[in-house]
Amino acid sequence: TNDATPVSLASHFLDIETGHEEHAAAAGARADALDEAKRGKLLRWSRITKDVEVKKATSGLLRGSIASPSPESRSSFVKRGVPSVKKTILNEVSGCAEPGSVMALMGPSGSGKTSILDVLSGRSSYDGGTITLDGEIVTDRVMKKMKKKIAYVKQSDLFFGNLTVRDQLMYTAFLRLPSSWTKPRKLAEVDRIIKQLCLDKCADTPIFMVSGGEKKRVNIGSELLTDPSIVLLDEPTSGLDSTSAVALMRILECLAKRAGKTIITSIHQPSSAVFFGFDKLMLLADGNVVYFGTPAGSLKHARSLGMACPDGYNAADHWMDLLVVDSAAEEEDDDDMMDDTFRDDGDGGGGRDSWNDNEAPGAIRRMKKRALGAAAQDLGVSNKQKLISAWDGEAVALKIDDEFALTRRASSVMVSDDGGEGLMSGAGGGISLEKSFNSTWWTQFIVLVHRSMKNSRSAIFTKLNLIKSGAMGVMCGLIWFQMPYTEATVFDRSSYYFFTMTFWVFDAMYTAFLAFPLERSIIFKERSSGAYHLSAYFMAKTVSEAPTRIALPLIYMCTSFWLGAVNNSFGIFLGSTLCSLLSVLAGESIGLFMGAAVLDMEKGMVVMTVTALTLMVVGGFYVRTIPNWVQWLGYLSPFKYSYNSSVQLVFDRPVPCDGSGLLSVCEGADTGTASVADVLSFLGVEGSPGFNVGLLLVIFIFMRMFAFLALKGKKAGEREM
Ligand SMILES: Nc1ncnc2c1ncn2[C@@H]1O[C@H](COP(=O)(O)OP(=O)(O)OP(=O)(O)O)[C@@H](O)[C@H]1O
Ligand SMILES: [Mg+2]
Secondary structure (H helix, E strand, O other): OOOHHHHHHHHHHHOOOHHHHHHHHHOOOOHHHHHHOOOOOOEEEEEEEEEEEEEOOOOOOOOOOOOOOOHHHHHHHHHHOOOEEEEEEEEEEEEEEOOOEEEEEEOOOOOOHHHHHHHHOOOOOOOEEEEEEOOEEOOHHHHHHHHHHEEEEOOOOOOOOOOEHHHHHHHHHHHHOOOOOOHHHHHHHHHHHHHHOOOHHHOOOEHHHOOHHHHHHHHHHHHHOOOOOEEEEOOOOOOOOHHHHHHHHHHHHHHHHHHOOEEEEEOOOOOHHHHHHOOEEEEEEOOEEEEEEOHHHHHHHHHHOOOOOOOOOOHHHHHHHHHHHHHHHHHOOOOHHHHHHHHHHHHHHOOOOOOOHHHOHHHHHHHHHHHHHHHHHHHOOOHHHHHHOOOOHHHHHHHHHHHHHHHOOOOOOOOOOHHHHHHHHOOOOOOOOOOOOOOOHHHHHHHHHHHHHHHHHHHHOOHHHHHHHHHHHHHHHHHOOOOOOOHHHHHHHHHHHHHHHHHHHHHHHHHHHHHHHHHHHHHHHHHHOOOOOHHHHHHHHHHHHHHHHHHHHHHHHHHHHHHOOOOOOHHHHHHHHHHHHHHHHHHHHHHHHHHHHHOOHHHHHHHHHHHHHHHHHOOOOOOOOOOHHHHHHHHHOHHHHHHHHHHHHHOOOOEEOOOOOOOHHHOOOOOOEEOHHHHHHHHOOOOOHHHHHHHHHHHHHHHHHHHHHHHHHOOOOHHHO
């Protein structure tokens, strides 16, 4: 069944797309490959170019920001004379990946592997070139539609650590599999992935406990769940031992061969077996293609340039040596001294016994330079391009364009600048995700509530937290123990409320503040693969955390209120407790807003502390005579409103004088009473309870809305998606 299921799943996805497949096949582009595996997609890209604007250190502070979004703004850069360097991170990269095959991207660190994968997955903009998918030009509209079918396994594995492997896969399944599927079908799919990726052993282990390789497989599994046509992987084997790496590559090969997926993976240092196992290989250096073709062909190519791989030397390492040295030399601006240094190092280290003199990297480079130098100099190209121009990228691009022209359907969109432009408009924050969801808003909401509860239950509802609330309640109850209802305890009663408020509102503010900064990368990642609406996530977060947020203060209130005999009426207990809980929620809203607006733990903590303490101090308990020009701050303080309303509820009848001289109306006598109004004016309480509760509600709702807007406004950096 292992083999049969993916086939049936894939055909489900391809129902709509069969037209393209037949067309491609009819054109005879890759007839054999398509026959064998109909489920993948033919991805071609030609002349993909991407530049970034890197501002010089001396330029203006605000302007020269990275990666200007459009050519217009780029030219305005120049016009305003801000010195910025244009850095080409992808230069006319052309290639294609066929269904049923594994293509590998190789190149030294910083050569543009992640960049090209980002572009191909639609997560990053590009400045020129065309991407086509089964004979259709990929515009941002097409990309939106396709995102569900392109899986992108990022370099880093980001998960909620408290979920088990099975949980993680299950929630992903519920979020991203079509809502028309039944629950058992989705669960069966999860089981299939677990089996396929050999995760049985750790299926019920929390993710923070599993090994790096297992985590990587969970990452891959989460993406494979949706049965994508194209799978892009960014260095899936880094951090794995060579045996695991080979095993992982086998799985990918198997996916390509049996399920007919199109697989593109970047890889560092593959072993020889893995290297020759790839169907296609693209070698990159400083954003330029150095080779594209079969792995065996790459060695032929090297040999034809006089850089043959010595016998017994790992072919991948050989290429890496060539490319790394080449790009290093470019930086050194042709310093011949460097050549010698490199060669001496190689010989002296003894690590390269198999090099003969002719093939030492320095010598190779000089030879290559000599061969290419003359022609390149005529064209006025830089040194880097001299070395790279040995690869005829144009021929590949033309071939790909030709193939595409053959398969292009009459109805398809014409090539226009729009192709790049459209995508670029989404550069700042990812392409809009609307209409590309598999599940309904409601399903997303339910699943996310469930996931959030499961993940945070262990974090918030711990035994320790329950003990903390209970212990605090008992302690405070004993300290404010059985207060008599007289003049002497007026101040204690009000301080009981202010303390309660301060403690729990602070608690809520700080924990809520941490929520978004901690989850931001996961949200960005999941959102960029079109898993759910931001609003569904936000509502789920709010709803799932409210019970825990309220439960803890409730335990405290129940204990301390009665022990302290704050008031003997159950109605008053209920009313003042509700006020306190509302203020806790309002505080949570403020915390969420701060977290969403700042999204940086350290800076946020500073802002948070200053804000929270300010709001507390202006809350009316500590300072009575606040200068006029800061008085307005008090109106933002949830402490103030909840203090005002609770205290009014508690002083529900005139307070008997007891000779303590606290209230001036009692004039030191121990007979008579102070009216409620006198007490309240002594405490500086203003506004009716209803008014105060209303304003608490306003803070609660608006701050939460602001938090949502702030979160929505925060766009992931290009590299965070
Ligand atoms: N937005 C950007 N602004 C400036 N430079 C960028 C930007 N994006 C990528 N780069 C640069 O482009 C180059 C290619 O980066 P990329 O991440 O694609 O390399 P890589 O081949 O994936 O490297 P590694 O193997 O280390 O992951 C790097 O030099 C990187 O610093
Ligand atoms: Mg990378």
